[in-house]
Amino acid sequence: MKLVIAEKPSVGRELAKVFGATTRKDGYIEGKGYSFTWAFGHLLQLAPPQEYGFYGWRKEHLPMLPQKFKLSIRKIKTKDGMVEDPGVRKQLDIIQKLFDECTEIIVATDAGREGELIFRYIYSYLKCKKPFKRLWISSQTDEAIKDGFRNLKPGEDYDTLFSSAHCRSVSDWLVGMNATQALSISAGNRSVLSLGRVQTPTLAMICARYLEIKNFIPKIYYQIGIQLDKDGQLFKAISVDNFETKEESEAIFAKVEDVASGFSNGGNITAVEAKPRKEPPPLLHDLSSLQQEANKRNGFTADQTLGLLQNLYESKLVTYPRTGSRYIGDDVFATVPPLIASLTDHPQFAKQAMALGEMTLNKRSVNAKKVTDHHAILTTGIKAGSLSKDHQAVYDMVAGRMLEAFHQECLKEVTKITIQSEITFMANGTVIRSAGWRSVFNDVEDDKKDEDNPALPKVKKGEALPIINKALLEKQTKPKAMYNEASLLKSLETCGKEIEDEELRYAMKDSGLGTPATRAAIIETLLTREYILREKRNLVPTAKGLAVYEIVKEKRIAQAELTGAWEKRLEEIRSGGTSVQEFKSEIIDYTRSITQELLTDGAAISGQLATPATVTT
């Protein structure tokens, strides 16, 4: 018997189906000379400090540098503390039995660094010696699966990928465990002050933004607004320049030739520009973009959205949710028309689904090269029974985005009219000629809500129009907005760099902080540590969070660049350019220095933290 092992049950079942294996057993499926089993993500983790003899949190232990790392079964939190996850233990027993019985293993965990690690940790923990080959596919259509099985790779081809994965894991343990204990101990050991490669830069982003807003000094400036009349159709224009002083703006304001000052046609049209603009549909959703949208539309937290999506996935209503790709391959694209047809009885989308059925589908979201472990989130075509309100809301965001993504471009006409009257004014207007994808939700664009003129009258250069109204406007510069879950997720994708362009931002996603599957958990960790609070929809730092930030803000552990630097080195390990030993010794050096620094610097916040919890006996 050959054993196929997948990363998760859904993939194991899918592979079995393609092979025609149908005998369902407890934890695996059998048939045609194969057995198909699965993990549930990482079943094993690097063992905690006490398994190396570091009991309690003691300064004398630091830095903890285990010679050889051990693996232990994934734990879950219960009221009696952390215990082995019984489901994980059971599945490991099943895998052990299948390892013993098989002649060969086919590794079918996700095609990536963590997928490799999931299998290798199991293989190592169960002390298996059987030969294994690697299935490496980026799409799970029948054809891609069959093709992958015809082209199995030698297992050892991925040895360096495993090395880089293990290094990632060990490095996070060394830096995270040591830094956390060092800071907690030196700050007086009152509570857990956790630090880590991902959570600490995230905290730093929230704190830096908060302080920037708190220290922001608004500046007053003046603008002049006018209203013009073209044959009874009124429109607004605003001065191109801002004025710094009230005196200056008042002097100019007085000279603007409005009707009330005796000028019947004081507004001279000096330029008219009307340009058609095409707006392509948005890309399909990946987890992060969906979490952002659900936060904006419904106020769901990243964690809630992930939970709702996971339920929908388990009910087979949507495809795999923890994806970082907003694209699908051509093979999946071939399955899209029936998916759209399945929405023709949807109460909200029926009309658009029918219209889309008649059109050539837009292929902006179709690009096999941009599909990594998983493709963008789609519906499956399976009819949703009655869903809870929240589940329905998330399902509709997936379905609606699908209709948008394959829809026509939105065609607009953008008009700019330049008016001269003592100074230069500008009127902007946008008219939608053909709504295209925008007809799915009929939303107003975020940045167009305060646009002064939806439609502008037809005017010609050289015309003079009456200015029927003028106003001196006093305005203030505004600080950036506080982070909320949506804007934080967006920032994590690009390490805090603000990139508006959707595709450019997407290109940077490999250098982001955390992964789609872990970002919601990172936010929850910061909340659990009481480093941050939810204040309405905003995420704001607490005094504790700010105190920790003050200690670490200049250190590498608080900078997103640390992840970038590690990633570069890990890729060198994978490609064979750097030895594992070289990287590990760098990490150990860094662990020693950050631990030492924190043991000293942490004392600074000892007094600032909340009084220790009262101990009752």
Add this chain to the structure above:
DNA sequence: GCAAGGTC
């Protein structure tokens, strides 16, 4: 009591 990574 602690990281970040994966998933149910």
